[in-house]
Amino acid sequence: MKSSHLDNIPSTPGKFKMDKPNYNHRFRWHYSYLAKLTFWSFVFLGLIFVFFFKSPPSSSISSDLSRRSLKTRSWGGPDWEKRVKSSSKIRSKNGFSVLVTGAAGFVGTHVSAALKRRGDGVLGLDNFNDYYDPTLKRARQALLERSGIYIVEGDINDAVLLKKLFEVVQFTHVMHLAAQAGVRYAMQNPKSYVHSNIAGFVNLLEICKNANPQPAIVWASSSSVYGLNTKVPFSEKDRTDQPASLYAATKKAGEEIAHTYNHIYGLSLTGLRFFTVYGPWGRPDMAYFFFTKDILKGKSIPVFESVNHGTVARDFTYIDDVVKGCLGALDTAEKSTGSGGKKKGAAQLRIFNLGNTSPVSVSDLVSILEKLLKVKAKRRVMKLPRNGDVPFTHANISFAQREFGYKPTTDLQTGMKKFVRWYVSYYGSRKKSDH
Numbered sequence: 001m002k003s004s005h006l007d008n009i010p011s012t013p014g015k016f017k018m019d020k021p022n023y024n025h026r027f028r029w030h031y032s033y034l035a036k037l038t039f040w041s042f043v044f045l046g047l048i049f050v051f052f053f054k055s056p057p058s059s060s061i062s063s064d065l066s067r068r069s070l071k072t073r074s075w076g077g078p079d080w081e082k083r084v085k086s087s088s089k090i091r092s093k094n095g096f097s098v099l100v101t102g103a104a105g106f107v108g109t110h111v112s113a114a115l116k117r118r119g120d121g122v123l124g125l126d127n128f129n130d131y132y133d134p135t136l137k138r139a140r141q142a143l144l145e146r147s148g149i150y151i152v153e154g155d156i157n158d159a160v161l162l163k164k165l166f167e168v169v170q171f172t173h174v175m176h177l178a179a180q181a182g183v184r185y186a187m188q189n190p191k192s193y194v195h196s197n198i199a200g201f202v203n204l205l206e207i208c209k210n211a212n213p214q215p216a217i218v219w220a221s222s223s224s225v226y227g228l229n230t231k232v233p234f235s236e237k238d239r240t241d242q243p244a245s246l247y248a249a250t251k252k253a254g255e256e257i258a259h260t261y262n263h264i265y266g267l268s269l270t271g272l273r274f275f276t277v278y279g280p281w282g283r284p285d286m287a288y289f290f291f292t293k294d295i296l297k298g299k300s301i302p303v304f305e306s307v308n309h310g311t312v313a314r315d316f317t318y319i320d321d322v323v324k325g326c327l328g329a330l331d332t333a334e335k336s337t338g339s340g341g342k343k344k345g346a347a348q349l350r351i352f353n354l355g356n357t358s359p360v361s362v363s364d365l366v367s368i369l370e371k372l373l374k375v376k377a378k379r380r381v382m383k384l385p386r387n388g389d390v391p392f393t394h395a396n397i398s399f400a401q402r403e404f405g406y407k408p409t410t411d412l413q414t415g416m417k418k419f420v421r422w423y424v425s426y427y428g429s430r431k432k433s434d435h
């Protein structure tokens with residue numbers, strides 16, 4: 001709670017003993033006090049005088065403070081606000097105005113472009129961190145800029161920036177894709193997962209809950225929440241209390257946090273459990289991506305297998321299918337019911353699997369890449385390390401199918417062909433030092 005003058009009043013007034021005043025002493029004290037007060041008043045008035053004549057006029061002290069704090073950041077000012085508004089402007093009937101966090105990321109770029117294409121207003125937000133090559137993020141940004149999408153450079157933990165964005169634009173939806181991804185990296189940098197996937201998410205929800213109107217939120221959870229679940233295919237109703245990595249644990253925590261904000265504040269929240277999404281403009285930390293790079297370089301690649309030479313498999317899902325799922329989730333998201341931090345009624349709370357329902361072994365993935373690249377891979381088969389990986393994933397997608405007609409249509413062979421074509425053209429046209 002904010003502290004106020006009420007905090008200075010003793011809690012039990014009857015017990016607080018007041019001393020009788022000594023008038024002589026009081027007079028002397030008053031005299032020296034008045035002299036000091038006059039001196040400091042002059043100093044203070046002088047400072048105000050200098051301040052007003054040296055600084056440009058402003059409508060209020062608070063707006064001036066915010067303007068000054070904006071100056072120290074990479075955002076703010078009238079031109080910036082104009083760009084933010086123009087990017088978020090709805091250009092179709094019944095369109096949305098969507099804030100896409102993680103817009104320079106893999107899924108974020110594709111979703112932003114798809115929304116813009118159909119006439120929705122899209123504003124991106126991304127911190128352009130260096131978890132993987134930021135050049136690729138900048139190239140995605142340039143791509144989006146060409147279609148009129150502006151990406152604000154900032155972190156989801158920056159409450160002042162988020163608040164400002166909601167002051168400038170009345171977003172109808174938030175597509176929250178900013179996250180610390182990667183299952184294995186969580187052992188190297190655990191704090192980054194807590195920072196982005198938990199603290200950042202809570203910060204965003206705090207801003208959304210206070211917004212008026214509150215936006216509906218669709219956000220990226222992960223297939224990894226199924227952890228050591230052995231019941232296949234994975235259904236949304238299955239247990240998700242055995243995460244195998246800190247990444248999975250933070251995504252699971254996100255699902256619980258979503259429940260809380262839905263329950264207390266009436267925020268409409270939809271979590272999407274993505275299953276190993278791949279495709280053009282993908283993430284270089286993912287196996288299919290660095291396998292491609294290393295196969296082309298003639299380097300060996302570590303191919304994991306489970307106990308007793310069992311296969312390790314993933315329900316690899318092509319980006320275009322996932323984008324359709326994201327748009328379907330946005331389109332069927334009901335409005336949040338609260339406003340200005342107060343719940344007005346029950347709101348929608350959903351979780352969907354967005355997978356391909358057709359798991360492929362890592363070994364088969366490598367064979368597909370060998371064929372497409374026309375290079376034999378140097379496989380280094382090794383036991384699945386105990387660093388957060390799970391042996392397999394397999395999505396049951398019937399819920400998403402029922403709710404918004406989600407139906408993936410791209411098999412791994414077809415999708416990888418598109419990825420390899422992009423990879424060769426993207427890196428082929430770049431200097432060696434870029435990659």
Ligand SMILES: O=C(O)[C@H]1O[C@H](OP(=O)(O)OP(=O)(O)OC[C@H]2O[C@@H](n3ccc(=O)[nH]c3=O)[C@H](O)[C@@H]2O)[C@H](O)[C@@H](O)[C@H]1O
Binds near residue numbers: 182276305391
């Ligand atoms: O669905 C998700 O929610 C997650 O999907 C993705 O995780 P994963 O499914 O683990 O993808 P990825 O690392 O590409 O490994 C693919 C396969 O290659 C195997 N693998 C991996 C590395 C290696 O050196 N060798 C190997 O065989 C490995 O064992 C695995 O079987 C996202 O990265 C993650 O951010 C999250 O979104």
